Amino acid sequence: MMPNGAKAIVIGASAGAVQALSQILPRLPATYPLPVVIVVHVPADPSGLVALFASKCAIRVREPDDKEPIESACVYFAPPGYHMLVEDDRTIALSLDEPVLYSRPSIDVLFQSAADSYGEGLIGVMLTGANEDGAVGSAAIIDAGGTVLVEDPEHAFADTMPRAALARCPSALTLSLDAIADRLAQVGTI
Amino acid sequence: MxxxxxxxxxxxxxxxxxxxxxxxxxxxxxxxxxxxxxxxxxxxxxxxxxxxxxxxxxxxxxxxxxxxxxxxxxxxxxTVQVSEMFRDPGYFKAIREKVVPHLQTYPSLKIWIAGCSGGEELYSFAILLQEEGLLDRTLIYATDINPTALETAQKGIYALDRIATFTRNHQRSGGRTSLSDYYSSAYDRVVFDRKLRERVVFSDHSLANDAVFAECQFVSCRNVMIYFDRPLQDRALGLFRDSLSRRGFLGLGSKETLRFSEHADAFTEFVREEKIYRRRDA
Missing domain, CATH: 1.10.155 (Chemotaxis Receptor Methyltransferase Cher; domain 1)
Incomplete structure (x- = not known):
């Protein structure tokens, strides 16, 4: 079910994100074999996400600069107010293009570019959220041969985002937060 | 096959x-x-x-x-570029507090706003320089590749609903005056005072193809090079280095860095957290 050739993980979350990510990110070891690239919709600048999760996590947590190389064993949070994309040479590209679905950073923008770059080696994770951002991006990941995991809408803090993703991606896996954390923690260890 | x-x-x-x-x-x-x-x-x-x-x-x-x-x-x-006046107020505050004292020592100044888009950054600089008593002796070059954007910048007309953000940013940047001193409103728009652009040269200039055209004491190029690949970024940074006068200043966007550039050694960090650099000269 989970590809052994996984190269990167992308995660999208909105309302309720901090709680949901708190169940996942602390489970990843300091030597985690993949990069984890995350878009959370946050109004505030600075977002405080890096400080918050750095204190809870073994894995390194960063808010990247433009052109920063994407490395394994590191979590990257999109800087507030910027879209974050993955370049073909596996570096971070930031953009100030218009918000998508009122959001910048946008989950769709990250997922689409990461799907272009990583293809079947990409695992996308859609968590709680109250808008439909990420549904189109999830479909792009599936189209490129990647895998999409979606938080069970029945138990999500806000179910709009996971439901929208599932509606666009019938082949996505619906899992509890715990099960998502298990899967991600196991990637690369098998 | x-x-x-x-x-x-x-x-x-x-x-x-x-x-x-x-x-x-x-x-x-x-x-x-x-x-x-x-x-x-x-x-x-x-x-x-x-x-x-x-x-x-x-x-x-x-x-x-x-x-x-x-x-x-x-x-x-x-070339779509969404900007606002006094975007990242801390950048302008750092210019006021740390760069202006250096600029004041020059009898005449040249400042280059590279990739000026619709002019928001340009008017921010003009107002800041006016407030700091430097506008009269400054020549500002505002360049972009998009003729429509240059035209917008030259007109200095913005939608009224953007002014609240501009005003808040201006205050947070340490503005000494009221932003409303510099524009007049008409219907749902505001027009910025033409005095602000009397000392501005608007010009079509491409960081990808064109050359150095003046010697400047300050180059501000924010959130333009995030759209470039590394070789083009290096080309642009080479232009900025060659355009700057001895120990001249370079301002970048808040998430831009010289760390990954071949020209990293040509500059020193001046205000690290605001991405203001200075040309390295012996």
Whole structure:
């Protein structure tokens, strides 16, 4: 079910994100074999996400600069107010293009570019959220041969985002937060 | 078909189309986006294709080559830049507090706003310089590749609903006056005072193709190079280094860095957290 050739993980979350990510990110070891690239919709600048999760996590947590190389064993949070994309040479590209679905950073923008770059080696994770951002991006990941995991809408803090993703991606896996954390923690260890 | 004729991993058709369109755009109209960061270009071309109603990037290329009107519309997608006045107020505050004391020692100043887009950054600088008593002896170069953006910058007209953000930013940047001193409103728009642009030279200039044109004490180029690939970024930074006077200042966007550039050694950090650098001279 989970590809052994996984190269990167992308995660999208909105309302309720901090709680949901708190169940996942602390489970990843300091030597985690993949990069984890995350878009959370946050109004505030600075977002405080890096400080918050750095204190809870073994894995390194960063808010990247433009052109920063994407490395394994590191979590990257999109800087507030910027879209974050993955370049073909596996570096971070930031953009100030218009918000998508009122959001910048946008989950769709990250997922689409990461799907272009990583293809079947990409695992996308859609968590709680109250808008439909990420549904189109999830479909792009599936189209490129990647895998999409979606938080069970029945138990999500806000179910709009996971439901929208599932509606666009019938082949996505619906899992509890715990099960998502298990899967991600196991990637690369098998 | 003989499989050996195929490349080992066949390139996506969209990549070929993108390469060809950028080549066509350059050869036909001399706009050079060939070294723009590919992930953003891909997104913008997909958007342009969809919104301009083309079935593929190749179809758009065909129209572009034969109809100049398509160029103008495509440029608006490729150079879209959303900015605001006094964006990142801390940047302007640092300029007031740490850079202005140096600028005050010059009898005359030249400042280059590279990639000025619709002029928001330009008017921010003009107002700051006015407040600091420097505008009268400063010449500002405002350059961009998009003629529509330059025209907007030259007019200095903005939607009224953007003024609240501009005003808040201006105050947070340490503004000594009221932003409303510099514009007059009419209906749902505001027009910035023409005095602010009396000392401004607006010009078409491409960081991809054009050369150094003046010696400046300050170059501000924020959130422009995030759209460039590394080689083009290096070209632009080389231009800035050569444009700056001895120990001149360079301001970048808040998430931009010289760390990954071949010109990193040509500059020193001046205000690290605001991405203000200074040319390194013995």
């Amino acid at each position: 003989d499989a050996t004729l195929n490349q080992p991993a066949s390139e996506p058709v969209e990549e070929i189309e993108t390469y060809l369109l950028l080549e066509a755009l350059h050869r036909r109209y001399h706009y050079d986006f060939r070294h723009y960061a590919r992930a953003s270009i891909r997104r913008r071309l997909r958007q342009a294709c969809q919104q301009l109603g083309f079935a593929s990037i190749s179809m758009m290329q065909d129209a572009l080559l034969h109809d100049e009107a398509v160029l103008t519309r495509l440029l608006d997608f490729l």
